[in-house]
Amino acid sequence: MYDKNNRRFLYPFINCTNCGPRYTIIKNIPYDRINTSMKKFKMCEKCYREYTNPMDRRYHAQPISCYDCGPKLSVKCKVESEKYRTIEFNEEIEKIEFIAEKIKEG
Known part of the structure; x- marks a missing residue:
């Protein structure tokens, strides 16, 4: 890895x-x-x-x-009542780190 x-x-x-x-x-x-x-x-x-x-x-x-x-790993965040948007990252490691941080935050 x-x-x-x-x-x-x-x-x-x-x-x-x-x-x-x-x-x-x-x-x-x-x-x-x-x-x-x-x-x-x-x-x-x-x-x-x-x-x-x-x-x-x-x-x-x-x-x-x-x-x-x-x-594939993707990150979507809720922006309005039921709407979601995909967050773009430059590198795969940034997605992994972002998700890990969100898990730590609960």
């Missing part, structure tokens, strides 16, 4: 390939991607190569994703 040379640098949805988010994304068994909340995210070519390579640490990791094919 902190390797600037890695394509997942600061990717907010990176996860441990050993334990992963199994219980938070599973919808049915067996634990296969089609039975998780990752079903709607089609893997990009690079992620698919990792997922299908038995020599890769991400082999058969159901929640595998990256900036190109995985969930």
